[in-house]
Amino acid sequence: MSYEYAKAPIDALSAERLAAQGLDFALVDTADREALTSWLQAESRGFHGGRLPQAKLDAQLSHVAHRRTTGVWDPDAPDAASPVATVSTWVTNLTVPGETSIPAWAVSAVTVSPTHRRRGIARAVLEAELRTAVSLDVPVAILTVTEATIYGRYGFGASVMSADWTIDTKRTRWIGTEASGSLSFVEPHSLLTEGYDLVERVRLLTPGQVEFADFLWERLLGFDGDPESAQTLRVVRYDDEDGELQGFATFRVVEVGDDFTKHRLDLRFLVSATDEAYSALWRFMLEMDLVSSISAPLRTIDEPVLWQLSDPRAVQRVGVREHLWTRILNVPVALSARRYSAPGTFVLDVSDDLGFADGLFLLTIAADGRASVYTLDGEAPDAAAALSLTVDDLGSLYLGGVSPITLARAGRITELRPGSAVALEASLRSPVTPWLSIWF
Structure with missing residues (x-):
């Protein structure tokens, strides 16, 4: 459209x-x-x-x-x-x-x-x-924010979390899998097209990711009008055994203090289409000579690399915060667009101060994970779970990374029938943790 x-x-x-x-x-x-x-x-x-x-x-x-x-x-x-x-x-x-x-x-x-x-x-x-x-x-609006206290009043709900990770590379060693492909340094411009095609291919694997073309994409490769910054950016790509690009990372190596053996690697962006590419890129950074720490901001909150190191305490997850905020504008269109993890029938009584998403809705999820959503005019089906919630809380739940059980315990959403939050949790839960890898 x-x-x-x-x-x-x-x-x-x-x-x-x-x-x-x-x-x-x-x-x-x-x-x-x-x-x-x-x-x-x-x-x-x-x-x-x-x-x-x-x-x-x-x-x-x-x-x-x-x-x-x-x-x-x-x-x-x-x-x-x-x-x-x-x-x-x-x-x-x-x-x-x-x-x-x-x-x-x-x-x-x-x-x-x-x-x-x-x-x-x-x-x-x-x-x-x-x-x-x-x-x-x-049907939906989204934003990334510098302040967390403003946008709830407009119906946005925090839906995707991020974390800043740091790794003490001198304290740990790699215990993950061996990669069968190859790593190569490349110039940033070589990935302008091929890299973007990879990013778009991978985007559909993770709820919360957005399409980022033009300046949002090119700035990740250093094309943001800052020549001095671009000069220090390094790009490494991973190709599988067939020579196909499956991942790449952009980073800078920064000198820290007077000890030349203790540089810090600042990861700017890492994308991988396969687990093997993910492992190869992280191992490459972990084992780099003259580097004693890795700083990796704006990563997902459950990085697999934590389980690929001999000492998990060498890894710190700091700066955990909400990153993407989602605002539902059309409930039937938004809820029917995604897939669900378990079948069920739900009545959602949604309140919206701005009136866009206000109403009583019947969400019916089939065994294949597809859903139909209608405005409910009559009585709720006897077997339906039923909950009352605001549009900002619906936005938080939408991508499957926030638990309705947690919001119910916090008093944010109300069960109109006992057990409704547990049932909704089973259906809404995403098997992949939602994550957004950029600011926009």
């Missing part, structure tokens, strides 16, 4: 609310290089970044032009051409359980200038973009 999101009209309700404060809410003409440059500089400022040099601007300008780029302007500000708030949205593919995808409204670059805080600007632009997504029939 094609979504004409970039030029969809600005939401009239939010535009009216902001106009009452003398503020202009509008789309950026992404073909206007000067206007888009001003927006990108405002976004960088919003995240406390410096002024973007021309090289970084050039790396982004063409790649973000397809996105829906919106801002809020204050005509009375000394620099009236610079927005006081930014948000960027586009439709991407989100992997859901069952090795399939669903269209998702990706929300990024949400900033409000400190000079214009507490005026309801963030609420106006976020609600506007959600209403736009609904008008275009996009």
Whole structure:
């Protein structure tokens, strides 16, 4: 399905609310290089970044032009051409359980200038973009966040966790499997096409992953307009016995202190299509000469490498936090798109302050894991499990990485019939831990 999101009209309700404060809410003409440059500089400022040099601007300008780029302007500000708030949205593919995808409204670059805080600007632009997504029939919205206390009020629920891993390589040794393929250093540009094809192939294996083309992809290979940073990036690929690319890793080796034998390897990205490729790449890093530690941020919370080392205490999992937040906009479409681990019949009483997903729904899961979802008008079937929950908690449960039993014990969801949370846990649980390997 094609979504004409970039030029969809600005939401009239939010535009009216902001106009009452003398503020202009509008789309950026992404073909206007000067206007888009001003927006990108405002976004960088919003995240406390410096002024973007021309090289970084050039790396982004063409790649973000397809996105829906919106801002809020204050005509009375000394620099009236610079927005006081930014948000960027586009439709991407989100992997859901069952090795399939669903269209998702990706929300990024949400900033409000400190000079214009507490005026309801963030609420106006976020609600506007959600209403736009609904008008275009996009069934879910997603975002990655720097702050965890904001987005629940808009119906987003934390659905995917991540962790930062560190390994003391001098304390442990490899006890995992031997790989039969080969490892090679390559230049980053050699993987621009072949590497992306691998990433897309692997994406469907893990719920929570998204399609990341253009700048989101190229920056992982160092093409982000920072030549100095790109010079230190190293890329190693793993090919199987047939010479087919099955994985690669990008990393930097950083000198720490005065001891040249104790470098730190900073893993930037690692993707593998097979367990053998995963093991080969991790072993390569673990056994690298003159390296005493590995830092691996934004990894899944249950890395198999923990079980491939002689001393698991050489591994620390720190910085565990929510990474992807999911917002259900159309309950029947979203719930019927994924696959389930056990059959069952469920009544879900969903409350949504914004009204998009509000209602009573009947979820029926067949033995093959496929589901049908309907708005329930009559009585609930006698054998159905039944629960009451908010749309943000439904978003947390959606990808199968958060347990309804846990949320029920926490008082977040309510069993309307005893045993409903246990039954829902069996059906929703994903056999693969959800994970998102990038920021967007």
